[in-house]
Structure formats: C-alpha cells, structure tokens
Amino acid sequence: xxxxxxxxxxxxxxxxxxxxxxxxxxxxxKYIGDEYVRRVLNLAAIYxxxxxxxxxxxxxTGLFSLGxxxxxxxxxxxxxxxxxxxxxxxxxFYVVPQNPALAGIHIPFPAAxxxxxxxxxxxxxxxxxxxxxxxxxxxxxxxxxxxxIIRIVFTNAKTITNGALGIKSIPKMPTMWVFFGVMILSVxxxxxxxxxxxxxxxxxxxxxxxxxEAMGINLFKHxxxxxxxxxxxxxxxxxxxxxxxxxxxxxxxxxTMTYNFLLMIxxxxxxxxxxxxxxxxxxxxxxxxxxxxDNPLTLFGVTIPIFRAGFRMVIFSALLMILVLFFxxxxxxxxxxxxxxxxDWFGRLRRYKR
Amino acid sequence: MVLVSFETFMxxxxxxxxxxxxxxxxxxxxxxxxxxxxxxxxxxxxxxMMAAYFxxxxxxxxxxxxxxxxxxxxxxxxxxxxxxxxxxxxxxxNAPRMSIMISAIGVSFLLENLATYLFTGVPKGFPDIxxxxxxxxxxxxxLTVATLLTPIITIILLYVVLFITNxxxxxxAMRASSVDFETARLMGININRVISTTFIIGSGLAAIxxxxxxxxxxxxxxxxxxxxxxxxxxxxxxxxxGNTTGAVLGGFILGMAxxxxxxxxxxxxxxxxxxxxxxxxxxxxxxxxxxxGEKVTDKV
Numbered sequence: 001x002x003x004x005x006x007x008x009x010x011x012x013x014x015x016x017x018x019x020x021x022x023x024x025x026x027x028x029x030k031y032i033g034d035e036y037v038r039r040v041l042n043l044a045a046i047y048x049x050x051x052x053x054x055x056x057x058x059x060x061t062g063l064f065s066l067g068x069x070x071x072x073x074x075x076x077x078x079x080x081x082x083x084x085x086x087x088x089x090x091x092x093f094y095v096v097p098q099n100p101a102l103a104g105i106h107i108p109f110p111a112a113x114x115x116x117x118x119x120x121x122x123x124x125x126x127x128x129x130x131x132x133x134x135x136x137x138x139x140x141x142x143x144x145x146x147x148x149i150i151r152i153v154f155t156n157a158k159t160i161t162n163g164a165l166g167i168k169s170i171p172k173m174p175t176m177w178v179f180f181g182v183m184i185l186s187v188x189x190x191x192x193x194x195x196x197x198x199x200x201x202x203x204x205x206x207x208x209x210x211x212x213e214a215m216g217i218n219l220f221k222h223x224x225x226x227x228x229x230x231x232x233x234x235x236x237x238x239x240x241x242x243x244x245x246x247x248x249x250x251x252x253x254x255x256t257m258t259y260n261f262l263l264m265i266x267x268x269x270x271x272x273x274x275x276x277x278x279x280x281x282x283x284x285x286x287x288x289x290x291x292x293x294d295n296p297l298t299l300f301g302v303t304i305p306i307f308r309a310g311f312r313m314v315i316f317s318a319l320l321m322i323l324v325l326f327f328x329x330x331x332x333x334x335x336x337x338x339x340x341x342x343x344d345w346f347g348r349l350r351r352y353k354r
Numbered sequence: 355m356v357l358v359s360f361e362t363f364m365x366x367x368x369x370x371x372x373x374x375x376x377x378x379x380x381x382x383x384x385x386x387x388x389x390x391x392x393x394x395x396x397x398x399x400x401x402x403m404m405a406a407y408f409x410x411x412x413x414x415x416x417x418x419x420x421x422x423x424x425x426x427x428x429x430x431x432x433x434x435x436x437x438x439x440x441x442x443x444x445x446x447x448n449a450p451r452m453s454i455m456i457s458a459i460g461v462s463f464l465l466e467n468l469a470t471y472l473f474t475g476v477p478k479g480f481p482d483i484x485x486x487x488x489x490x491x492x493x494x495x496x497l498t499v500a501t502l503l504t505p506i507i508t509i510i511l512l513y514v515v516l517f518i519t520n521x522x523x524x525x526x527a528m529r530a531s532s533v534d535f536e537t538a539r540l541m542g543i544n545i546n547r548v549i550s551t552t553f554i555i556g557s558g559l560a561a562i563x564x565x566x567x568x569x570x571x572x573x574x575x576x577x578x579x580x581x582x583x584x585x586x587x588x589x590x591x592x593x594x595x596g597n598t599t600g601a602v603l604g605g606f607i608l609g610m611a612x613x614x615x616x617x618x619x620x621x622x623x624x625x626x627x628x629x630x631x632x633x634x635x636x637x638x639x640x641x642x643x644x645x646x647g648e649k650v651t652d653k654v
Binding site for chain 2: 058062064129133134138142145146148153156177256308309314316317318324
C-alpha cells in the first residue's frame, strides 16, 4: 500500500516536472509570454535561490542573518568584473582605469559564478568566526552592518568596481534554463543537505543549542557551515542577478533588499523549503504586479490620493508585520508541501462548495 | 597618516566628543531595551528618524517656536515608541526570539517605507534653531553651541537615567526584570509597565538626540536613522550591553574613533562608517561582554 502510494507520487512528480519543463521551454522559445514575463520569472528563480539559502540559515539553523544583499553583491560583482568582454573594459572604466591585475583577466560565466559563490562563502566564514562563537544575537547586527560595509567598499574601490558608476555590458544569458537550472540544482542541494546528518544537526541547534551541544554536536562548526553555505548560494544568486540585469552598481544591493527575502521566508514558513519557493514566486511577482500602487489611480473620475510612489513598499512592509504578528507560521510552517496536503485542500474545497 | 595642527586637532576633538555623546544618547535606548527584553530594537534608529521629521513639521509647517517644538517632539516620539512596543512586541512576548526580531525588523522597514511614502525620499532641511547653531570662537577654534552643549546634555541625562534606575521604585523593578524576567513577574512586578517605561525613556532620549543631530547635520531623509542606529547598538555592545554607563562610554569611544580616523587618515574618509563594525568584530573577539559588562552564563 505504502509502496504503491510512493510509486504514484514519483509518477506525479515526473509528470509535474515534464509540465514545468514544457512550459519553460515554450516560454524560453518565445511561443508564450513576452520579454517582461520572462524577466520577472527569471528574477523569481534568482530570488528563490537566495531566499531558500536564507531559510537554511534562519529557518533551519535558527541564526538570524541579514547579510543576503551583501553576499549577493559579492557574487554579482565577481561575475561583473570577470565576464565583461575585454574590449569593452576601457569604455566602462573611463573615469578610473581598471586595476592592471584584473584588466586582462576574463573568466567564462560558469566559473565566475562559482567563484562569486565561493568568495561570498569565504567572507561569511571570516564574519562567522568571531561572531558565531557567541550568542547569535550579534549576527543580525554584524551581517546587517556587513551588507552596508560591502556597499561602502564597492563604492570606494574604484579601480576594481568602477565605484558608484557601476559596471555595464555584462553578457546576458540567452536562455531561461540557466536561471531555472541553477535554481533547481541549488534547491535540490539544500534539500539533500537538510535531510542529511548535517541538516539534522542544524535543526537540533535551532531547537535547543544547549541540548544539541550536550548530544555532541559541534555548535560552532555547524553554525559556520550553515552560514557559509547560505552565503555561497546568495553569492550564486547575485551572480545570476548581474547577468540578468546586465549591469551592477552598489545601490542595487541596499540592505533593504534583504528584507524582501525575509518577507519571502516568513510568508513561506521558516523551516519549509517548498513554502519558501512558493512564497518567492508570489512575492517577486507581487512586487512587480503591484507596481500600479505606485501610480496615481483614478476611479470613476476621482483620483484616489493614497496611490503614489512608495505605497507598494508600505504595503509589503505592513504585510511582513501582519504575517509575523498573526500568521507566524506562514503558508506551510515547518512542513513541506506533499500530495496529501494538496489532496486535503481540494477535499476541503469540495466540501466547502457543497 | 597626516600631521595636523593643534587647532585642527582640538576642533576635531570637540567634534568627536559631540558626535560621541549623540551616539551615547541613542545607545542608552538600545541597551535598556536589550537589558530587559533581550531584543535588538531595530526600530530604534527609525524612531530617531521620525523624531527628526516631527521636529521639521512642528517648526516648519506649524511655525512653532523651538522650545515648544522640542516638547511636542519628545511627546510624539515617546508615544510612537510606546505604541510600537504595544502593537509589535507585546503580542509576541511568549513567541520564539526569532519572531520578535523579525517583528522589530518589520517595524523598522515599515517606518522607513512610511517615511519615504509620506515625506518622499528627497532630503528635507532641518529647521535652524538659531540658539543651537550659533558659532562660538575659542581662540582659533570655531564651534557651534550644539557641539558644546551636546556632551553636557548627555551627561545630565545619563545621571537622570542612572537616578531613575538606581533610586526609584520603577528603576528597581527594571533592574529586577533585567536580571530575571520570569522571577520578577512572579514577584508581582508589572512587567508591561516596566517595559513601557523603558521604551518611554529610550524614545525620549532618541528624540533629544534627533534634535541635536539635526542641528549638526541638517539634512533629514527616511534612511537617516539606519547608520546611527546600527552604530549605537555597536556602542552599546562595546560598553557592555545592558549597562547604561557603558553605553555612554561606548558612544563616546565610537564617535571619537570615527572623527580621529577622518582627521589622521583622510584617505580612508570613505570608510568612516565601517570603523564601527571593525570595532564590533574586535570587541566580540577580545571581550564579548564589553568594557563594563558582566559575564553572564546561559542557564539551561
């Protein structure tokens, strides 16, 4: 009986994946959707990588990290610096010439992406070593501060990052499969990690650090590991972000960007990967669709005064407050989406209709 | 490293003390809230920002004289602090620590976005309080009254806070709650009143800090509170979190370190905001309890 159901589940998963692949290919080959839709979906895929990695740290390990925007900046700049074609470098670094040590180096995109992730992880380890030995309260301030500092550094290190002008003409990826492929690989890696013995150790630390330590878990090692892996994937997300937009500058990585990811993991459920994936798509698409809040709205000849620039972000920050105050578990809490759950929902819907 | 003249040094010393005492005022709010709730009140910097906007509205839009405005600003800021505590922190008192931290972030994000929405992101000029911005010359050094007055106000307010926490009944309740929240409640201490009082004091000091800050840096924008907020928490950690005198000491050291960096290493001026975080890392490595903090062992 159990075997049969499992078999059915695998079939359903394969079917779901085929539907997803066909849809994505159709989108990719421009049969359906337009450039705007493709761009928003790619952005959602990138944000999924970052928010899932943030959930690994915040939701599964119980560390309060707010450095995601900073780690993304590291990944984005690594990709930007190393993948811009050599011939267009001089026109980008026209105010201050690029550092000669970097001027002649060009790395293919996949290697630069990986390098960006690794650099982000390295920085995370450097922050983690002093901060994570203590109570993790300080991590929030240290990471928030770090994502501000990294912006200051990138603005000032003009020979490397071109300062506030940013770096343009980063080669764009020709296919959506780059973003969605990396997303699937990243989420799969984090799911495997969470179900491994390391993942159990992370959850034990989240539930009770003292008890976990008593059971022989090396707190410091596991905390640094979770934090560094989270940073690695944020770096990867940042690299993809750079290649999606084609341009980077320090202002894009303002620390308030991290709050968007916080909204995603709270909405999806701290400690639920599938919830985070769903929430990432909802929030990213929502942030785009609800742009009309920022424009004046006229209904029946009356201009509604509350609709103007900035209203959208007020709604999103209020949403974060409402979620944490009244719906602390988000969509899925610590559970994962399963067929049983979907069936229950449909069952409830059917009963409701009657 | 550059050599500077004695006058420049004295001028910068005064600046350092002045900015340090501003940090100290804000840091007291952080350290008191953390001492009792074990919560980093991320919204504290944004309460400070709102206070600066209140001052602008009171003086520019309603044309009230500065001495009336200051009282109104303090009243509104205190009200804001108390409301935030009631709405965003009190319902989560028994929730996991992570939830209340997220709530604090949420309040901070909401205030920043609300300020952007209501007052636009364009910096607004802080009203000129003639009495505070008047320049005084001592020898070759030119200082504003605000620069001279800030440290004095800070020291007086520190003594007021110390008097409240050490000599009054509510202060005793505060100290008891910061040692052991649960036991204090069992002893019949009205925890909610204690916490409200903490937020009243913290927000009031932030309001005074905002007025002095605006007289020194008269450009107010919705994210103006972020950096001072982060730095002042670091000042509180440096002085020993939970310790009021420590917070003031930490604020002075931080302000001084910043100004001295700008004075002696002008090439690194762009990294001025980074020094606080270097200090944080060093403190956490060398003496995590801070300069005046006591060692606290985790109880199982």
